[in-house]
Structures are given as C-alpha cells and as structure tokens.
Amino acid sequence: MIDALEQAEAAVAACSDAATWAASEHDLVAALDAAHRLEQRVAAVKLALVREVDGRGTARRQGASCTPVWLRERLRLTIPAARRLVELAATLDNGPAEIRQALADGAISVEQARVIGDTVATVHAAADTSAAGKAVDVLLGWAGQFDATLLRRMGARILDHVAPEVADAAAEAALRAQEARAARDRQVTVSEQSDGRLRLSGILDTEAAAVLRAAIDPLTTPAGPDDTRSPGQRRHDALADICRLALRTGDLPENGGDPTQIVVTTNYDSLTRQLGAGALDTGLHLTPDTVRRPACDATVLPAVLDSSSQPLDLGRQRRLITGPLRRALILRDRGCAFPGCDRPPRWCDAHHIHHWADGGPTTLTNAVLLCGHHHRHLHHTDWNVRITADGHPEFIPPTWLDPTQIPRRNHYHRRT
Known part of the structure; x- marks a missing residue:
C-alpha cells in the first residue's frame, strides 16, 4: 500500500507542474473531472486508514486523549474536522459496502457519502434491511445529479420511494435523527x-x-435614539x-479550587507608578482603562512579576497547589503543558513532579499544569517531566515512542 501511495503521490506531484494554460477547454474540464475523482478515491483510502487507527487505539497509546486529538497533531486538522473524519470512517465501515465502493470509485463525494450513510441508517432503523438496500440504490442514483445539500433534503422523504407503508413513522424518526445530528455537531x-x-x-x-x-x-x-x-x-x-x-x-463552578474570577497581571514597575496595561490569565492584554472597568465589579487578583517575568508576590506557600501558587502556575504554563495539548487552565490539575508523598515540595519548580487526561497519562506511562533552566516544563518521551528521547514542549500556549 505504501509503495502504491508513494507512486500516486509522485504522479500527482508531476501534474502540479503541468502548464494548465496550454490545455484545451475540453482537456481542462476532463482533467478537472479526473482530479475530483482521484480526490474521492484517496479520501476512501484515508477513511479506511483512519478507521483502522481508531480501532487499534493508536491515539491513546501515543499519548493523545482520543483519535480526533491525535489526528489534529498528526495531520494538522481542526478538532471538528478530525472528529467528522473519525465519525464518517465509522459510518462507512458499519454501513453498506456499496457506499464505500462508490466513494472508492470516485462516483460520489465525501459529503455525499456522509449524507447517504446517515440517511440509510435512518431508513434501516425505521423500516428493514430490504428498504435500506433500496434506499442505497436510489440515493446513489440521485448522487449523480444532486449535491450533498439537495441529496439530504430529498433523502428526508426517501421512504416515500422505498417503503411508503412506513413513511409517516419514518418522518418522525428522521426528525429524531436530525436532532441527534444537531446534538452531535454542536460546538x-x-x-x-x-x-x-x-x-x-x-x-x-x-x-x-x-x-x-x-x-x-x-x-x-437599541438603548435609545442616540444608540449608533x-x-x-x-x-x-x-x-x-x-x-x-x-x-x-457567584454560582459558577470553581476553577481549580478558586472561585470564578478575573486575573490581571502587570509588572512591578507599572504597579509602583500607576495601574498600567494588564494581561488576563488567558494571555489577552488590556489597556489601563479596560483594566479599571472590570475592577469596579469583579474580583481582580493582581499578580506582580519581576524583571524576568517570574512571579514575585503571590502570597504564602501552601501544601496544596491552590490559591496564589496555582495562579503562579497558570501564569507560567498558560494551560496543559503536555506537548500538543491545548486545554486551557480551567480544565487542568496541578501535578507534583516529585510527588508530595515522596517528599516533594509544593513549589512552582516542582509543579506542572496538566489536563485530566494527561495527568493520568503521566502517572501511568513512562513519560517524564522536568523544569528546565528557563523555568518552563519539558517532557521526555518513553523509548518505545522515541528511542532518542528528545525533550518536547507545548507550543500551543503563548510564552513571554
């Protein structure tokens, strides 16, 4: 398979340098059709590979919380796009083979395959296997004439064509399926x-x-006639x-042991002179006037930094990593520090690098911010973490994942 894909990749690369301006209109349109068919064929192969990766649990074995997160890192996809990829791979794998074959033949697009798979699943639930089989044939025929949007709209009444005796009941089932899709796609x-x-x-x-x-x-x-x-x-x-x-x-849940609040950071010189520009714990910056406004009616916690941007005045040390010490940890790590994770601070736990039960101190140099998944992952795998000379955490992968054990850092959270 790898050899065949590499040969196909080389052929496509050769086409990318072709002088399209010199092609006749007929050849240009024919080449466009061929490129589109090839795109769908490649998508069918990609979906089969995604399904196998997901079924084997490759993502969790390599430290990701789920296959969509692993795909985001591996293929640089957005999480919604990666999730849709995994879901479509499962739909095609569990559905009729005719849909997979049509996509592999380049006869339908990926979005059409998604619509047909969803519609056939609804028909199967409302009628029987025979009706579902007829629905596949009808929808594949329609796919040669209509795009995915029209295909979904027409598929809403597919039972009128393949099983009219249960069409009314199926319409209700389709509505439920629509609600289920809306719940699945909410984001x-x-x-x-x-x-x-x-x-x-x-x-x-x-x-x-x-x-x-x-x-x-x-x-x-509008607040009045002068509201522009x-x-x-x-x-x-x-x-x-x-x-x-x-x-x-005051009814919102706590964030890591602290009440929900706004944290504004400013440097020591600005603090001693006057209230200067501030930075929220999300990394966003505020002008002095904007800092003053939330200070009127919200809990604003000042975190004073020295000239090297290290926390200077954050209150007394405590045994648990909460309060001032947790705020210092958030200022340093900005979120889950595990490589490739984008979880924000409010979703994270504070982890003792050298465990408290083993004599490890509760200090900034012995703590790292981790989301729930990576906190558990670090405790139960051979990954190691350490604080480097510049004061930031880096992670050492196990030898089975990287024999050279090159240290890795999280690059999703902005550093200053």
Missing part, C-alpha cells in the same frame, strides 16, 4: 486573533439556540453583559 470555537481579539463561531442545537435568543434579545434592543451601534455590535455587547451577570451571581 463553539473561540479563536484568538493576531491583535488579541477573539473570533467566536459555532453551531448551536435547537434548545441552546432558544436559550441564547431568550437571554440575548432583550439586551440587543450596529446590530452585530449590540449582540456583542449583550453577550458580554450576560457573562458579567453570570460572574456576579
């Missing part, structure tokens, strides 16, 4: 921009969408107001 992504702002995007299921609208709509009305904010700006401000209201309730 919110928070992406940091280069200038420190955040881009918020996502998909809400029906219930969460209704809750959001009920909470946000009363706060998005755009609708998008009003929604932004309404979301911020909802978050402030939630912080004021």
